[in-house]
Amino acid sequence: MSRRQGTPQPADLVLTVTPGTSAPEWCPACKAYTRLAGDLLLLEPGGVTTVGRYAWCQVCDDPRFPKENPRV
Numbered sequence: 001m002s003r004r005q006g007t008p009q010p011a012d013l014v015l016t017v018t019p020g021t022s023a024p025e026w027c028p029a030c031k032a033y034t035r036l037a038g039d040l041l042l043l044e045p046g047g048v049t050t051v052g053r054y055a056w057c058q059v060c061d062d063p064r065f066p067k068e069n070p071r072v
């Protein structure tokens with residue numbers, strides 16, 4: 001199917017996923033306030049939508065100590 005000349009083309013849709021403001025939380029694994037958590041935000045032309053959450057614990061998720069040999 002060919003397009004007719006002069007037919008408007010749809011605009012490119014730009015979406016961006018970015019972390020929201022993070023806050024310390026209780027980590028149930030190491031039983032301390034060592035977890036950093038926040039919302040994942042989808043930025044789109046019509047506004048902002050929360051699409052999920054992220055969390056990272058400075059003790060449990062330390063790359064120097066893999067999960068096979070946790071240091072707690």
